Amino acid sequence: MDSIAPRENTPFSRAGKYKTVSLTFLCIALVCGFFADIDIVTSTPWFELGNIGYGLLTPDFLSIENLFSSLFNTLAFALLGTFTANVFGFLLALVFHWQWIRIFCAFIRAIHELFWALLFLQVFGLSTLTGILAIAIPFTGIFAKVYAEILEESDQTAWQTISSSGDWLSRFFYTRLPTAFIHFKAYSLYRLECGIRSSAILGFIGLPTLGFHLETAFSQGLYSEAAALLYVFFFIIATLKYWLQIKLLPIYLLVAFLWLPDNGPFSWQLLCRFVTEDIVPFPLRGGDLFNYQEIVGLFHWLWQFARTEIFEGVINTLVLSFLALVCSGIIGLLLFPVVSRLFVNAPIRTLGHISLVVFRSTPELILTFLATLVLGPSMLPAIFALSIHNGAILAYLVGQNSNSLSVRIDANSGIRLYLYEVLPRIYGQFLAFLFYRWEVIIRETAILGILGVHTLGFYVDSAFEDLRFDRAFLLIFLTAMLNILVDSMSRILRKRLHFTKLANTENNAPPTSDTVI
Amino acid sequence: MPQSNVFTISDQSLGYLNDEVLKVRSLSILPGEKVALLGESGSGKTTLLQSLYLQQSLNIAYCPQRLGLVEVLSVFHNIYMGSLGRHHLFYNLVNLLSPRVTELEEIGQLCDEIALQSKLLTAVEQLSGGQQQRTALGRALYQRKDVFLGDEPVSAVDSYHADQLLKLVLARHDTAVIALHNREQALTHFDRIIGLHRGEIVLDAKTSTVKEDDLAAIYQS
Numbered sequence: 012m013d014s015i016a017p018r019e020n021t022p023f024s025r026a027g028k029y030k031t032v033s034l035t036f037l038c039i040a041l042v043c044g045f046f047a048d049i050d051i052v053t054s055t056p057w058f059e060l061g062n063i064g065y066g067l068l069t070p071d072f073l074s075i076e077n078l079f080s081s082l083f084n085t086l087a088f089a090l091l092g093t094f095t096a097n098v099f100g101f102l103l104a105l106v107f108h109w110q111w112i113r114i115f116c117a118f119i120r121a122i123h124e125l126f127w128a129l130l131f132l133q134v135f136g137l138s139t140l141t142g143i144l145a146i147a148i149p150f151t152g153i154f155a156k157v158y159a160e161i162l163e164e165s166d167q168t169a170w171q172t173i174s175s176s177g178d179w180l181s182r183f184f185y186t187r188l189p190t191a192f193i194h195f196k197a198y199s200l201y202r203l204e205c206g207i208r209s210s211a212i213l214g215f216i217g218l219p220t221l222g223f224h225l226e227t228a229f230s231q232g233l234y235s236e237a238a239a240l241l242y243v244f245f246f247i248i249a250t251l252k253y254w255l256q257i258k259l260l261p262i263y264l265l266v267a268f269l270w271l272p273d274n275g276p277f278s279w280q281l282l283c284r285f286v287t288e289d290i291v292p293f294p295l296r297g298g299d300l301f302n303y304q305e306i307v308g309l310f311h312w313l314w315q316f317a318r319t320e321i322f323e324g325v326i327n328t329l330v331l332s333f334l335a336l337v338c339s340g341i342i343g344l345l346l347f348p349v350v351s352r353l354f355v356n357a358p359i360r361t362l363g364h365i366s367l368v369v370f371r372s373t374p375e376l377i378l379t380f381l382a383t384l385v386l387g388p389s390m391l392p393a394i395f396a397l398s399i400h401n402g403a404i405l406a407y408l409v410g411q412n413s414n415s416l417s418v419r420i421d422a423n424s425g426i427r428l429y430l431y432e433v434l435p436r437i438y439g440q441f442l443a444f445l446f447y448r449w450e451v452i453i454r455e456t457a458i459l460g461i462l463g464v465h466t467l468g469f470y471v472d473s474a475f476e477d478l479r480f481d482r483a484f485l486l487i488f489l490t491a492m493l494n495i496l497v498d499s500m501s502r503i504l505r506k507r508l509h510f511t512k513l514a515n516t517e518n519n520a521p522p523t524s525d526t527v528i
Numbered sequence: 529m530p531q532s533n534v535f536t537i538s539d540q541s542l543g544y545l546n547d548e549v550l551k552v553r554s555l556s557i558l559p560g561e562k563v564a565l566l567g568e569s570g571s572g573k574t575t576l577l578q579s580l581y582l583q584q585s586l587n588i589a590y591c592p593q594r595l596g597l598v599e600v601l602s603v604f605h606n607i608y609m610g611s612l613g614r615h616h617l618f619y620n621l622v623n624l625l626s627p628r629v630t631e632l633e634e635i636g637q638l639c640d641e642i643a644l645q646s647k648l649l650t651a652v653e654q655l656s657g658g659q660q661q662r663t664a665l666g667r668a669l670y671q672r673k674d675v676f677l678g679d680e681p682v683s684a685v686d687s688y689h690a691d692q693l694l695k696l697v698l699a700r701h702d703t704a705v706i707a708l709h710n711r712e713q714a715l716t717h718f719d720r721i722i723g724l725h726r727g728e729i730v731l732d733a734k735t736s737t738v739k740e741d742d743l744a745a746i747y748q749s
Contacts, residue, residue, distance in 0.1 A: 169596040169598045181620040
């Protein structure tokens with residue numbers, strides 16, 4: 012409706028809207044800041060920082076036990092999980108116009124890989140299946156959504172022109188798939204990078220991947236070993252596009268399949284018990300659903316649970332994610348000039364690119380872990396880690412965007428150029444990218460609780476530790492709902508500000524492999 | 529023997545959603561007729577063709593103005609698309625991955641006729657505008673339908689080849705309705721001319737009875 016009204020689209024009114032939205036977000040963030048626990052709680056931050064710095068300069072590759080096996084495990088989980096997700100995600104993308112498929116996909120991708128892993132851990136143990144499923148399930152939801160968007164946005168004239176000849180599949184393979192294929196390929200490569208990150212951090216809950224050794228090394232203060240592990244990780248990600256050839260993929264998959272250890276004996280009994288008993292809220296386990304006593308018991312249980320854990324978890328998750336969102340935005344805006352040709356020359360841009368790649372490739376969980384060592388346990392490390400990671404991604408995207416601007420020859424330079432010529436032009440795109448990250452940030456925020464911040468993940472983790480699976484399951488479910496809520500809010504905002512199309516360019520990964528979303 | 533109309537429209541407003549583009553009081557097209565549609569851009573030619581297409585899409589080879597080619601695929605595959613319905617799924621998929629010899633020969637022959645022989649295995653995105661148009665035309669021909677609907681299908685081809693292509697298309701289809709922007713072509717190849725002006729039919733006559741003044745009416749401002 013608004014799109015017809017021309018006055019809505021004048022730059023002036025748009026600038027006003029952007030300003031309102033940005034100021035509102037900033038104000039909410041300030042209010043959040045008052046409630047957030049953001050003190051530095053350690054007495055010797057510089058000392059620890061010095062140790063970490065020294066470790067980073069003196070990586071020790073030789074003393075790590077099982078370096079290669081944990082590296083191969085990381086890659087094998089990532090390859091098999093991402094591949095499985097790719098296949099199922101593609102199939103679901105074909106029927107994505109069905110409402111319930113969209114809801115199903117939104118739900119499975121709203122639950123973080125680590126939460127899935129914690130769930131499967133109870134049934135399949137620390138097994139190959141747990142690792143693969145933990146990656147494959149949420150990634151399936153993501154692939155389905157992105158592939159459906161790519162298909163929807165690619166040119167459909169050919170499809171329509173021959174709509175009367177041949178069966179559906181033949182027409183699909185001849186007209187839709189060839190056009191979408193390069194986008195699928197580029198996006199899959201990026202997803203695999205995400206898969207390697209996810210696979211690595213699965214080590215934090217015990218799977219034999221790089222994260223397992225990273226956590227051990229960090230918590231024992233063996234920073235040289237930790238640095239070596241991190242460097243290996245960066246190297247693998249940085250060289251991804253060279254070693255991952257589509258022709259070699261079947262071989263990689265086969266090797267990955269053979270490499271991973273056999274699954275332990277699978278127990279249907281255990282699975283049945285887990286689904287029908289363990290995750291059922293405690294007061295309902297009597298079996299009689301319509302018993303008055305039980306219903307009252309359930310409400311009592313829920314209220315107690317909400318009062319002690321759920322409310323705090325939800326509020327902390329929202330507060331932390333909001334602070335992280337706004338800080339990411341600020342970092343993104345401050346950093347994008349380092350990769351923009353309008354502000355710096357080629358050598359500095361290269362340096363800028365490298366540092367942004369390092370920032371965005373380091374999983375948030377590891378960054379938070381590091382920051383906690385330095386700053387002590389509070390929300391600060393999590394905010395820092397989320398902002399650095401997402402800020403680097405935003406900076407890259409906005410920087411690329413600014414490179415396509417043509418600025419008149421007599422334009423100002425430096426800070427004037429930034430404020431008057433560049434910022435106004437990239438701001439809409441920037442906001443679109445930022446809101447798009449919101450969903451990702453809140454997913455990560457929840458999970459960072461595993462490290463001790465009192466977000467929902469903290470309570471999930473402790474519920475699992477106490478073997479109270481009913482509580483864990485309910486909390487995970489709530490996390491997913493919160494995520495879906497935030498996602499739809501960000502979509503409404505994007506629509507209001509007229510940039511649904513802008514944000515989608517993020518998914519439509521360009522056909523080079525240095526896409527970053 | 530009484531012949532039933534291929535297309536019939538009576539008292540209809542055509543257009544997208546609420547945006548009326550063309551008003552038609554009465555229009556019928558008989559089997560065997562070769563009709564040229566003339567009119568300035570925006571006069572409603574595309575709208576008319578699309579509504580005709582929807583009347584019996586199964587029987588029609590349609591050549592849209594935007595071509596609708598799959599740019600990353602070769603000329604061969606784009607033309608083969610016209611015959612997807614004549615083969616079963618498995619054959620289609622195999623042919624997508626490695627072109628079958630019989631298909632190569634058959635489509636190669638067609639390419640000879642539309643002057644694209646040397647481009648058979650070239651990706652469409654590497655072709656010029658005229659060559660792309662010929663590919664789209666090739667695909668429509670390869671559908672082997674009774675009725676052809678074309679939306680300026682030869683606008684990017686030089687006039688000599690345009691004449692050849694129009695002759696070919698008209699020879700291979702029983703009935704044809706083709707939008708053109710070149711009145712010479714309309715007068716030479718077609719036996720009926722329909723002229724559109726600002727969303728209305730202002731001329732509908734046998735070519736032999738059409739006068740220069742009638743044509744001028746189509747292009748008046």
